[in-house]
Amino acid sequence: MQAFYPEHFEREMGCTEAEWLMWLPDAIGAQHWKLQAHAADVRIGDGTLDLTWRTGEARVIALLRMPRLLVCFRFAGLDEAQRYTFMKRFDLYMQRGGG
Numbered sequence: 001m002q003a004f005y006p007e008h009f010e011r012e013m014g015c016t017e018a019e020w021l022m023w024l025p026d027a028i029g030a031q032h033w034k035l036q037a038h039a040a041d042v043r044i045g046d047g048t049l050d051l052t053w054r055t056g057e058a059r060v061i062a063l064l065r066m067p068r069l070l071v072c073f074r075f076a077g078l079d080e081a082q083r084y085t086f087m088k089r090f091d092l093y094m095q096r097g098g099g
Contacts, residue, residue: 001091005083007076013069014096017055020069027093031086044086047077 013020017038024040025033033042042049056068075083 001088004080005073005075005087007078007083008072008074011071011073012056013053013071013094014059014066015069016067017053017069019067020053020071023094027090029089044075044078045082047075047082049078049086050074050076 015023021035028040028042031042031044033040038053040051042051051071051073053069053071056070059066059068078086
């Protein structure tokens, strides 16, 4: 999790589009959203978050192949605190790891 989230940033996610779409509703939470081809529009209070994504080439490390999804986040009409609050939940939900 970051301490600051700008209005526009890009991320590389280690997942397939199918996994992303399965996780996205819970990561967004109770916010109203609309899914489009390789995009989603999320209403957050009086502001919005436009998400767009595309599949990147898999990251290959020896015999390991990790999928990559390149995601663009564009906030509009949200201040720094509102972006942080939304992304804190989003990042905690999307966090994956092993034990």
